[in-house]
Amino acid sequence: MINWSNTSNVAHTGVMTDRVLILGGRGRIGSSVAQDIANHTQAKITITGRTPETGSLPLAEREQYLSLDLVEVDKLREAIANSDLVVHCAGPFHYRDANVLKFCIEQGVNYIDVSDHRSFTSKALTYHEQAVAAGVTAVINTGIFPGISNSMVRQGVEQFDEAEKIKLFYLVAGSGGAGITVMRTTFLGLQHPFEAWIDGKWQEVKPYSERELVDFPHYQRNGVYWFDMPETFTLPYAFPSVKSVVTKFGSFPDYYNHLTWIAAHIFPKWLMQRNGMIEFLSHVSHTMTDFTNRFSGIGVAVRSEVTGKKNGSTGVYASTVLHDNAAVATGCGTGIVAQLILEGKLHKPGVLPVENALPTDLFTEVMDSRGIKIEHTFLKYPEQVMSPHGKDSAT
Template identity: 30%
Template sequence: MRVLVLGGAGEIGRAAARLLAAAPEVEQLVIADLSEAAATAVAAELGSVAVARQIDVADQERLVALARESDVVVNTVGPYFRFGPGILSAVIEAGRNYIDVCDDPAPTATMLEMHDRAVAAGVTAVLGMGASPGVANLLARQAVSGLDQVESVVTGWNLLMAQPQERSWRPSAAIVHGIEQVSTPIPVIRGGAQVREKPLRETTIDYPGIGPGIGWTFGHPEPVTLARTYPQIVECVNVAVAPRYVIAPLAALGSSVRIGLLSRERAATVAAVVENVLPSSPLAALDNSALPPLFALATGTLGGDRAAIGCALGQFPGLTMAEATGIPLAVGTLLNPDRPGVHPPEAVFEPAVFFQRLAPYCLGNPRPESMVVVTNSQWSAAVNAAALDSGSLVTALLRSRIRPA
């Protein structure tokens, strides 16, 4: 397999490339980046399997030509509301498979509309195969599969787990994405229809085996794609889990952009400063969290009774955003699904297969059966407690506030 990693010198691109470079099925790995020097440095680190290429992804002709040299294109160039649709269009023109970590709902919807083009070209494109979206979607699929009938789905992720590997006073693509999502109406499913509402709406989540916790609605693709995969869903939101002292400045920045007090660029610069004063330890960052770091909760009916099933990630590929996103991306790339069209992760990956393949790249080399912690509102408190206790050491540390020595 010949793999092209766009944005391969960035944090997420490097995390994915390291795993791909070590995979026996990868015969060539092209590290492509706007900075030729950065791409060359990453390729040198990865050994003879890797080569460097300079690319401006806005150069459509050059991008098509470069894509044709590989079998699959891995796109980590963000923010996706600027670059996602154009890159996918070029890859479809090149006739090559595609996978990304798109975390913006608007370009996700736009790229899903390219489905027929991809089918005609024989191209399989997978959107949003990171942590959230990505792992969260597969947790949702597993939760939904435990119900006879699903009515609502909530996906959630801890905002303070999205730690950069290197702190910077300059806004990253992730921060630019975040400002976009807190300053514009976000898509959610209410009453069986997709609507747009103000972001950061406080949401109480009654999680089986844990109890109530607070999340804040955030603009991610999960409500767009899960409603497409499961059209019977009546309610669907994605939430960020974070303390109020984190949400408050985000809400203020979003409001400032909406009323024209700040430009999006200026708000992103301010957010980069705020990020630098937040807790730098992912463990310390979860002190005020009552919910798992990454989860999906599906409610509906089971055996004729009301039921809620929670699926939480029990093992983690790392404690930075780059690892949590780039490693699942690489695993999805190696699974290499053959299903022409444009799809979200839950439509092409079986959760059991994906989590089995992810397990060797998680902290402590865990058993595959410990990857997902499942709890059910119909189970007794003792059974739910046992399920939670069977989770990972990392989850135990995060949930119990224990600090490693």
């Protein structure tokens, strides 16, 4: 049994205090989420990890630690039952089941996650009707990308009478301030081809292919490549008029891209599909980026381009956002959703990706409150050139 004697949700003033459970809260992403929620709400936060050691955790006044492994089903159910909101940060999500979401729906507890793979997204979306019936708001794919990126797209789509094409470009410097789990996610994403919505039909795409040079704020021109993200899968359904959705990811410095390309295209497929190889590459990459972070920084940049028609004219609405710490930016992207749910401003029963759940006015409001500025440019044909990026056939 869990000792909840210190987790009363009634503060000394007699006012009810929200209780937030962050699964995987010891990692760099989870701790960034916890910090953002602590900064912008009065919630009492419980963070979990698989080990009992808590000495190294800088627990704040409204935070506590719970040793919990997701396979401990009874303990997990009890922890969820004693919460008002659950934030699932225990990745990687490639092979995760949706039991946490299922338990939240069964117990009427709102849910958020930082999932970043279509396999998990597909599993989660099957619980949509159950969440609607239970009155549970479950927002999936939150963070920086997916997450803030999806809301940037929604804002772009809303500028047109009819949106036709979506392009999302992501760039992470060094390790991005994240831990080994994010490295695993990157290499797991190289294992298999995936389907992308191109020219009005689903087409198979090879991971880390079709290098493109894109201008990002601060980082200038850098290579990006096709990468399987849940928004590749969800955005075509959110915006049915769109005929193509492109999602490309790259690293800074650019030489990391070439090393990743080699892993995707030169290493034998059977080798890349072994867990041991994924672990080896993840640890080597993490060691390398820990060294180069001092030169590259650990920031993130996102560029969204939505092409569409407005009053009969075709144009593109481009949005860019820059943050000096990718892990902190992820915490903000998840924290804004948590804040709005806890404040009662976001109540949409069902299982919804960010672009379906978060209205643009609320998105801009909470982003402004965190001092995160999104730059916008509207380029109209034929007076202006559409896109400031080009293609490069090099690896």
